[in-house]
Amino acid sequence: MSQSYNRGLVEDFGRWREFSAGMWAWIFHKFTGWMLIGYLFTHIAVLSSALTGPDAYTGTIQGLESLFLIRVLEVGLLAVAVFHILNGLRLLMVDLGIGLESQDRSFYASLVITGAITVASVPTFLQGVGI
Amino acid sequence: MSTQQESVESEPEEPESQEVPEDQEMSGLASPQQERLQRKQAALEERERAESDHDMDDDRVHLKVFRYDPEVEGKQEPRFDDFHVPFERGMTVLDALIYARDEFDSSLTFRHSCRQAICGSDAFFINGRQRLGCKTQIADLDQPVRVEPLPHQEAVKDLVVEMEHFYDQMHAVEPYFQDEETPDASELDEQRQSRENREKVKMSTRCIWCGACMSSCNIAAGDNEYLGPAAINKAYRFAMDDREDEEIKEHRLRILEQEHGVWRCQTQFSCTEVCPKDIPLTEHIQELKREAVKKNLKFW
Numbered sequence: 001m002s003q004s005y006n007r008g009l010v011e012d013f014g015r016w017r018e019f020s021a022g023m024w025a026w027i028f029h030k031f032t033g034w035m036l037i038g039y040l041f042t043h044i045a046v047l048s049s050a051l052t053g054p055d056a057y058t059g060t061i062q063g064l065e066s067l068f069l070i071r072v073l074e075v076g077l078l079a080v081a082v083f084h085i086l087n088g089l090r091l092l093m094v095d096l097g098i099g100l101e102s103q104d105r106s107f108y109a110s111l112v113i114t115g116a117i118t119v120a121s122v123p124t125f126l127q128g129v130g131i
Numbered sequence: 132m133s134t135q136q137e138s139v140e141s142e143p144e145e146p147e148s149q150e151v152p153e154d155q156e157m158s159g160l161a162s163p164q165q166e167r168l169q170r171k172q173a174a175l176e177e178r179e180r181a182e183s184d185h186d187m188d189d190d191r192v193h194l195k196v197f198r199y200d201p202e203v204e205g206k207q208e209p210r211f212d213d214f215h216v217p218f219e220r221g222m223t224v225l226d227a228l229i230y231a232r233d234e235f236d237s238s239l240t241f242r243h244s245c246r247q248a249i250c251g252s253d254a255f256f257i258n259g260r261q262r263l264g265c266k267t268q269i270a271d272l273d274q275p276v277r278v279e280p281l282p283h284q285e286a287v288k289d290l291v292v293e294m295e296h297f298y299d300q301m302h303a304v305e306p307y308f309q310d311e312e313t314p315d316a317s318e319l320d321e322q323r324q325s326r327e328n329r330e331k332v333k334m335s336t337r338c339i340w341c342g343a344c345m346s347s348c349n350i351a352a353g354d355n356e357y358l359g360p361a362a363i364n365k366a367y368r369f370a371m372d373d374r375e376d377e378e379i380k381e382h383r384l385r386i387l388e389q390e391h392g393v394w395r396c397q398t399q400f401s402c403t404e405v406c407p408k409d410i411p412l413t414e415h416i417q418e419l420k421r422e423a424v425k426k427n428l429k430f431w
Binding site: 018026 | 259260282349397398399400401403404411413414417418420421
């Protein structure tokens with residue numbers, strides 16, 4: 001066989017501008033999935049403070065909730081979870097073979113709904129905390 | 132970094148400002164905002180000039196073609212060659228390439244045969260997407276038209292890629308009719324298919340083996356053993372054909388449900404997007420997944 005040349009970025013993420021809806025859905029689904037796994041560990045860590053006693057737990061939670069950064073991260077967590085749920089439903093439909101011809105529109109719909117829910121949640125999440 | 136860049140940018144302006152210091156202030160170079168506006172204005176003029184230039188030779192198509200040849204010393208380092216081909220109405224990318232080869236550079240190498248989207252030899256990566264050269268109108272594309280060999284396949288020379296692996300995968304699904312019991316020739320000289328069944332496999336029979344789907348699939352790119360959309364579609368065409376026995380269908384599903392079979396598909400829809408024959412590849416793969424599950428699911 002003849003020699004061949006590795007075209008590098010042409011063949012991988014360097015083409016991101018040309019990705020279509022289905023590809024973005026896949027990338028976002030992977031990304032949000034990993035974020036949720038990451039959150040699971042911090043979630044367990046925070047809950048584990050209850051092992052030392054109720055006061056430690058309350059202290060940890062109140063300490064964290066008084067931080068502006070944590071509130072912002074909570075908004076992010078909601079966005080990630082909502083998108084993962086909605087796109088998960090979309091993938092369920094795809095697996096069942098329902099509406100495959102409108103898979104791109106359902107991806108855009110999940111993005112829009114995620115955005116709307118995230119924006120609507122901001123006042124609740126940022127209640128009573130200053131920068 | 133940014134301050135360095137600014138000083139470099141302002142250097143060429145310095146001689147000007149030394150000559151006419153008042154003028155500089157008058158023309159409004161004082162604030163950064165005005166400076167930005169002026170740069171924007173200059174860029175706009177530049178663009179307008181470029182556009183009027185473009186109008187002048189509007190009848191020429193600008194092609195950027197990937198060139199590479201390991202056997203020629205000057206072409207071992209891949210590069211893009213520019214060709215300016217006279218535009219004709221109805222011109223396809225393949226027409227333009229043929230013109231460039233015949234008139235400008237006879238060493239330009241690419242596969243083509245029927246020129247009417249039947250043989251499947253001229254799938255290229257045109258403007259960042261897998262398309263058939265003979266089925267893509269130049270008029271529909273942004274210029275310059277970038278033509279590259281299919282990604283995820285080894286470039287052998289210019290636009291020619293190694294297709295051996297693709298053909299291996301196509302053959303791996305046994306793409307031929309196999310039935311133990313052929314009806315007796317005396318009573319039936321044709322093996323008839325019902326109209327409904329024909330409709331079901333119709334789209335899947337249209338595959339022309341161009342390899343565009345395989346090239347667009349980034350699962351196939353990462354997993355060389357994955358059968359790929361084209362091969363699975365081929366398997367679908369036979370597995371869904373009623374004229375084959377149940378046993379053979381099961382045999383086909385056994386091939387498909389292996390580790391590198393249908394379950395590798397992650398429904399990115401890339402193959403469906405690029406297929407020049409509009410085969411709903413993802414749909415077919417999903418249907419085979421369901422068939423594979425149904426075959427193995429037992430509730431007792």
